[in-house]
Amino acid sequence: MDLLRWGRSPWGEWVLTHVSWSLFWASLFAGVLFFVAHASYMLFSAHRKRGAAETDALEAAHKNLPPKIERHSLAARLFHWVMAASMFVLLFTAFLPVVGIKFAWVQWHWMAGLVLAASIVFHIIHASFWLDFWSIWVGPKDIPELKAELLREFGHDVPGPKSGKYPLGNRLYHLAIVFAGLGVVITGMFMMVRVRTPLFVRNPYILRDTTWGLTYVTHGLAGVGLVGLVIAHVYFAVRPEKWWITKSMIFGWITRRHYLEHHEPSRWPVGGDERRNAKPAGQA
Numbered sequence: 001m002d003l004l005r006w007g008r009s010p011w012g013e014w015v016l017t018h019v020s021w022s023l024f025w026a027s028l029f030a031g032v033l034f035f036v037a038h039a040s041y042m043l044f045s046a047h048r049k050r051g052a053a054e055t056d057a058l059e060a061a062h063k064n065l066p067p068k069i070e071r072h073s074l075a076a077r078l079f080h081w082v083m084a085a086s087m088f089v090l091l092f093t094a095f096l097p098v099v100g101i102k103f104a105w106v107q108w109h110w111m112a113g114l115v116l117a118a119s120i121v122f123h124i125i126h127a128s129f130w131l132d133f134w135s136i137w138v139g140p141k142d143i144p145e146l147k148a149e150l151l152r153e154f155g156h157d158v159p160g161p162k163s164g165k166y167p168l169g170n171r172l173y174h175l176a177i178v179f180a181g182l183g184v185v186i187t188g189m190f191m192m193v194r195v196r197t198p199l200f201v202r203n204p205y206i207l208r209d210t211t212w213g214l215t216y217v218t219h220g221l222a223g224v225g226l227v228g229l230v231i232a233h234v235y236f237a238v239r240p241e242k243w244w245i246t247k248s249m250i251f252g253w254i255t256r257r258h259y260l261e262h263h264e265p266s267r268w269p270v271g272g273d274e275r276r277n278a279k280p281a282g283q284a
Contacts, residue, residue, distance in 0.1 A: 002020050002022070003019065003020050003022070003023060004016055004018075004019055004020060004217060005017045005018045005019065005020055013209065013210075015209045015210050015212075015213045016210070016213030016214060016216070016217050017213055017216060018216045018217065018220050019216075019217055019220030019221055019224065021098050023220070023221070023224045024095055024098055024224050024227060026224075027224040027225065027227040027228040028227055028228070028231070030228050031227060031228040031229075031230075031231030031232060032231065034228070034231070034232055034235075035231065035232065035235040038235070039239075042239075042241075049261040049262050050162070050260065050261045050262075055257065055260050055261050058260040058265070059256070059257070059260060062260065062265060065256045065259070065260075065270060066256065066270075067255065067256050068253040068254070068255065068256070069253055069254055069255070069256060069259045069270050070252055070253050071165070071248040071252065071253060071254050072248055072249055072252050073130075073131075073252065074252065075126055075130070076126070076131070077249055077250070077252060079119055079122060079123050079126065080249055081249075082115065082119045083116060083119045083120070083123070085115075086112045086113075086115040086116040086119065087112075087116060087226070087230065088230075089108060089109075089112035090109060090112045090113060090116065090184070090223075090226075091223070091226060091227060091230065093105040093106075093108045093109040093112065094109060094223055095223075095227070106195055110188070110192050110195060110197060113184075113185065113188045113189075113192070116181070116184075116185060117185045117188075117189065120181065120182075120185060132165070135164055135165050135166060135268075136166050136170075136171055136174050137171065137174075137175070138168070138171045138172060138175060142168060142171070144161055145161050145162075145163060145168055146168060148161060149168060161264050161267065162262065162263055162264040162267070163262070163263055163264065163267065163268075164263065164264060164267035164268040165263070165267075165268040167262070169236075173229070173232070173233065176225075176229060177226075177229055179222075180222045180225045180226050180229060181222075181226070183218055183219070183221070183222030183225075184219055184222040184223055184226065187215045187216075187218050187219035187222070188219060190206075190207065190215055191215060191216070191219060193206055194212075244258045
């Protein structure tokens with residue numbers, strides 16, 4: 001199976017032109033295979049949330065926690081749903097023609113791309129100045145949590161730390177979506193100069209043929225990668241044990257019980273918690 005497409009430039013040189021659409025079908029199949037395999041595995045997987053007795057003890061220790069705890073602000077939720085809508089439009093307009101559904105897709109595609117680019121710029125600014133920017137990233141500090149989560153998955157009752165605001169799986173997915181999303185947006189902005197839009201003067205000669213080939217290949221690889229990533233995201237969003245997270249992206253809050261079952265209060269302090277606000281002994 002050829003993964004890349006080649007063509008001859010006007011000067012007779014062999015240059016890359018795009019990825020093979022076989023990769024789209026491979027990504028689609030991988031996404032479907034993943035959720036079938038994961039759903040089967042979850043029938044036998046140990047639950048990762050805290051037990052009832054441990055959660056009851058935490059509730060007694062954190063009496064000042066509000067019944068509803070904000071997880072996502074209105075601005076963060078609006079960004080998520082605008083980004084999701086633009087992502088679906090991009091994927092449908094890109095790949096429906098591949099499966100034989102023909103329509104005038106180019107205009108819808110680049111317009112959705114601009115919406116996605118604008119939402120990403122907004123999110124970077126919003127996360128940098130109004131949110132805890134580093135809470136969504138993974139690093140060496142997360143190794144103890146990863147070890148504990150893996151041991152729990154195999155049925156071991158270990159005392160390792162729970163997650164902060166974002167579970168480890170969410171943070172790893174965020175890292176993947178950052179690379180794929182920036183890949184399609186950056187290359188897509190260059191590709192827009194090759195089509196007629198009210199925004200740019202069409203200039204297909206701004207890059208060399210070999211550079212255009214690499215641009216199209218990068219765009220295609222990121223695009224087919226997003227197919228699998230979106231399938232995984234939707235799958236986890238509709239799973240019953242993850243529905244409390246999905247509802248928080250709709251309503252903005254989670255219950256105190258869910259907060260204590262799934263999170264480490266010391267890693268995600270919440271306003272109103274007397275243990276967070278208490279001063280050390282001897283401090284005025």
